Each structure stands twice: as C-alpha cells, then as structure tokens.
Amino acid sequence: MWQTLQEELGPHGLTIIAVAIDNDIEALREWTEAAPGLIYAVDREYMVAERYGIVNVPATVWIDESGRIVRPADTAMGDDRFRDFAHVDSSVHHDHLRNWVLHNERDVDDAAVAELMERPSPELQQARLHRRIAVLLHDRGDVEGAREHLASATALAPHDWVIRRGSMPMNDVDPFGPEFFAFVGEWAAAGSPGYRLGTGREEPKGPEYWNQ
Amino acid sequence: MATVINDVAGGEIEHVEVEASLGERWLMEPAAFETLTGWTLKPEGMCRGNVCAPIYQRDAVLADGLVDLLGAAPVIGRSAVVDSKRGVAALGASAAARGEEMTSLQAPDFTLNDMNGQPVSLHNFERRKVLLLAWSSW
Numbered sequence: 641m642w643q644t645l646q647e648e649l650g651p652h653g654l655t656i657i658a659v660a661i662d663n664d665i666e667a668l669r670e671w672t673e674a675a676p677g678l679i680y681a682v683d684r685e686y687m688v689a690e691r692y693g694i695v696n697v698p699a700t701v702w703i704d705e706s707g708r709i710v711r712p713a714d715t716a717m718g719d720d721r722f723r724d725f726a727h728v729d730s731s732v733h734h735d736h737l738r739n740w741v742l743h744n745e746r747d748v749d750d751a752a753v754a755e756l757m758e759r760p761s762p763e764l765q766q767a768r769l770h771r772r773i774a775v776l777l778h779d780r781g782d783v784e785g786a787r788e789h790l791a792s793a794t795a796l797a798p799h800d801w802v803i804r805r806g807s808m809p810m811n812d813v814d815p816f817g818p819e820f821f822a823f824v825g826e827w828a829a830a831g832s833p834g835y836r837l838g839t840g841r842e843e844p845k846g847p848e849y850w851n852q
Numbered sequence: 853m854a855t856v857i858n859d860v861a862g863g864e865i866e867h868v869e870v871e872a873s874l875g876e877r878w879l880m881e882p883a884a885f886e887t888l889t890g891w892t893l894k895p896e897g898m899c900r901g902n903v904c905a906p907i908y909q910r911d912a913v914l915a916d917g918l919v920d921l922l923g924a925a926p927v928i929g930r931s932a933v934v935d936s937k938r939g940v941a942a943l944g945a946s947a948a949a950r951g952e953e954m955t956s957l958q959a960p961d962f963t964l965n966d967m968n969g970q971p972v973s974l975h976n977f978e979r980r981k982v983l984l985l986a987w988s989s990w
Contacts, residue, residue, distance in 0.1 A: 642985060656983045657972065665967065667989035672967050678985075681964035681972040685857070685865040690950065691960045694986045703959040703974070703982040710957075713986070741981055750957065759951035762931065769933040769942035772857045776867070776940055785938050792933075806990055815990040 641718040643675040645734060649741045653705070657681060661689045661697055661802050663775045664809060685772050689802050690765075693758030695834040696801035700733070702740060711740075711748055712756040714837040732840030748837070756836050767797035771807065778810050786810055798826065799833045854878075854939035856888060856921075864963060872921070878934040878941055879918035889943070891928045893919060898927050905929075 646656045656678055660668050663684040672680050683689060692701050694713045702711035717723075717730035739745040748756070760768075774789035790807040797803045804823055808815040827833070835841070854872040859865055870888055873879040882893040891898045893914075897906040905927050907913045912923035921941055925932035929949060934941040945953075953960060959982075963973040974982065 653981050654983060655977045655980045656985055657974070657977070658985045658987055659964065660988055661986050662988040662990065664989055668967065671987070671989065679972060680966050681962075682967065683964055683986075687859065687865060688962050688964065688984070689986065690944075691953065691962065692984065692986075693954055697986045697988045699986045701959075701984040701986075703984060705979050705981060707959050707974075707978065708957050709959045716985075737983065754955055754957060757954040757957075759954055760947045762947040765931045765944060765947045765950065766933060769857075769931060769944050772865070772942045772944075773933060773935055773940050776855065776857060777938065782938065785935070785940075789933075789935070802986075802988075806988060809990050 641730070641734070643677045645737065646678055649738065652741050654737075654741045655679065659683050659688050661686060661694060661806060663778070667809070684775060686768055686802065686806075690760070690768050693760070694802060695758055695799075700737075702737075702746075709753060709757075710746060710750075711736075712753050712837065713758060714839055715835060716839065727842040729840040729842060736839065747839075758834065758836075763796040764800060764803075767793040767800065767803050770796065771803060774807070774810065799830050801827075801834065854941065857940070857942040858888065859942075859944040872939070873918060874936040874939055876936070877915065877923075878921040878936045879915055880921060882917075882919055885919040885921070885924065889924075889928055889930070891924075898924065900928070 642656055658678045659681045661683050662668060665682055692713055696715060698716055699713045700716040701709060701713050704710045715728060716733040717726065717728050720730050736747045770789040770793035774786040778786035790811055793803050794807065805815050805820060813819050853869050854874060856868045856870050857865060858868050868888060870880065871884050886892050891900045894904065897904045907927055913920055913927060922932050922934045925943065929946050931944050931946050932941060959974065961974045963971050966972050
C-alpha cells in the first residue's frame with residue numbers, strides 16, 4: 641500500500657523514505673523486492689530511530705518542504721492485514737496523509753508535535769548504546785557478547801519495541817512467538833507507552849487481552 | 853587496539869580504532885581521548901574551544917594521568933557504555949542533548965545506505981514532503 645500511496649502522491653510532492661530499523665539486511669530483501677518502487681535505507685545502528693523517537697514499527701514521521709518535523713512518530717499500517725492483532729484501521733492515517741500532501745492540512749499542530757516527540761530517558765540512551773555494541777559483536781560472530789549487551793539493553797528499556805522486539809532475531813527468538821506475546825502483555829500492563837497519538841486505533845487493549 | 857562506536861555530529865556512526873588501557877576501567881591517554889572526542893584535558897577541566905567543563909569527580913574521570921572514558925562522558929555531555937573485556941565501547945549523545953534536538957522540531961539530517969550499499973540522505977529530498985516510514989523484517 642505504501643508503494644501505491646507513493647505512486648498516487650509522488651506527483652503532488654511526496655517522497656516516502658522507507659527506513660528499516662533492522663541490522664539484518666538479507667532478511668529485508670523479501671520486503672523490498674515485493675515493493676521495488678520505494679526508496680529504502682537501512683538503519684542498522686538505530687540512529688534514525690534515536691533521533692526521531694521511533695519506539696515501534698511500522699511508524700511514520702512527516703517532514704515538510706522546509707525540513708521541519710510536522711507530525712511525530714506514530715504507528716501507521718500499510719494495510720489491514722494486522723488489523724485483528726493491532727486494532728488499527730490503516731485508512732485513517734492514509735487519509736490524513738492525503739490531506740497533508742494535497743491540501744496542506746494536518747491533524748496535529750506544532751505544539752502537539754513538540755509535546756508528542758518521544759524524548760529519551762538516560763536509560764533509553766544507554767540501552768541504544770548497548771544495542772549498538774551488540775550489533776558489532778554479532779557481526780564479529782561473538783553471539784554470547786551480543787546476548788549480554790542485548791540483555792542490558794532490554795533491562796534498561798523494557799517497553800521499547802525496537803529495542804526489545806528488534807533484538808529477538810539476534811537472540812534466535814521468534815518475534816511472533818511466546819516471548820513476544822509475554823512482552824506485549826508487559827507493555828500493555830505498563831499503559832502501552834509509546835502509542836501516544838494512536839491514529840486509527842479502534843479500542844485500547846488491556847493486559848487481559850494480550851495475555852489470553 | 854579497541855573499538856569505539858562513535859555517534860559523530862551529523863548523526864552518523866563511525867567505528868574508531870583507539871589505543872586504550874583495558875582492565876577494570878577503560879582508560880585512554882588524554883591525547884587519544886582528544887582525538888576521539890575533540891575535548892582536551894586541562895588543569896581547569898575538559899575543554900573544547902573556549903568552553904571548559906569542570907571535573908568534579910576526579911576519581912571517576914582520571915586515573916594516573918589517564919582519562920576514564922565512562923567517567924569522562926558525562927563531563928563532556930555524552931553518554932557511554934564500555935565493555936573493557938571485549939574492547940568495545942559506544943559513545944553517544946546524552947539524553948538531554950537528544951531531547952533538546954527533538955523539541956526543536958528541526959528534522960535531523962541522516963545518511964544511511966540503501967539495500968545496495970549506496971548512500972541515501974534526507975537532504976537529497978529538500979523541497980519535497982517526506983514520509984519517513986520506519987519498518988523492519990521482524
């Protein structure tokens with residue numbers, strides 16, 4: 641769907657840069673080959689995630705023609721294939737996007753954008769550094785060393801999806817397996833941090849739902 | 853030799869090989885620390901240009917004339933994680949600096965590689981509306 645939106649809105653001035661918050665380039669190829677019309681970039685070190693406050697994927701940030709952030713990181717689905725799981729109606733975000741590109745109308749103003757930016761805690765910054773070390777060690781084949789640093793990162797940022805879930809493949813953990821669902825339950829019990837805008841969210845799900 | 857994963861101004865990551873004395877602590881000659889960070893050890897503190905940051909906890913920052921990377925990072929407004937056993941450290945922005953940058957709402961430029969190893973920069977798309985779409989394989 642993102643590629644369709646690029647085709648639809650590109651002539652009206654929109655460029656989608658699809659930034660993979662991921663250190664496994666080979667695992668990304670099946671997705672990029674399925675939608676070859678988008679511009680791709682790989683954020684192995686989580687630098688874009690850090691600087692734009694991205695704590696989960698898929699998420700979008702809007703940047704206007706003058707280089708200003710005009711909509712903060714917000715969960716946004718390309719289509720409704722995860723609707724039963726994530727309870728997000730993807731079309732709501734797409735309609736907001738059309739309004740912005742075609743009519744310069746936004747659903748959030750500057751004050752709200754500043755308020756909604758996810759400013760990092762010192763612990764989250766430390767977690768990102770641990771993850772960066774883990775990626776380097778993993779690249780060098782030091783799986784044990786990578787695990788230690790991923791464990792430290794998780795302890796420091798237990799509710800950050802890109803830290804927590806993004807570490808699962810390096811730890812040989814299934815990102816759709818039991819550990820993931822346990823994490824989602826924990827995250828929901830903590831009040832679903834990081835879902836502050838919640839565009840298209842159909843109804844908030846409490847921990848009881850995730851722990852079923 | 854040891855490796856520092858350094859987040860340099862402009863938001864890019866460099867892997868820097870440095871000389872360090874690694875034991876319980878990650879210690880560096882002041883000159884090596886200066887090359888890495890741009891900050892110089894002087895009697896008045898850690899200095900860069902006309903700015904000097906005083907060192908309050910000398911024992912955490914200095915040892916026998918060497919600079920402790922972990923202890924010195926907060927003095928120069930950075931955050932650090934060190935793994936002396938494996939000879940790898942990461943040096944990043946402080947949470948406060950990152951938070952300030954975010955509140956400015958100025959979109960930070962970045963350069964990352966595409967799937968073929970070619971650089972892609974935000975500034976390539978000036979005067980366009982950009983949808984930054986964060987995604988992943990996991």
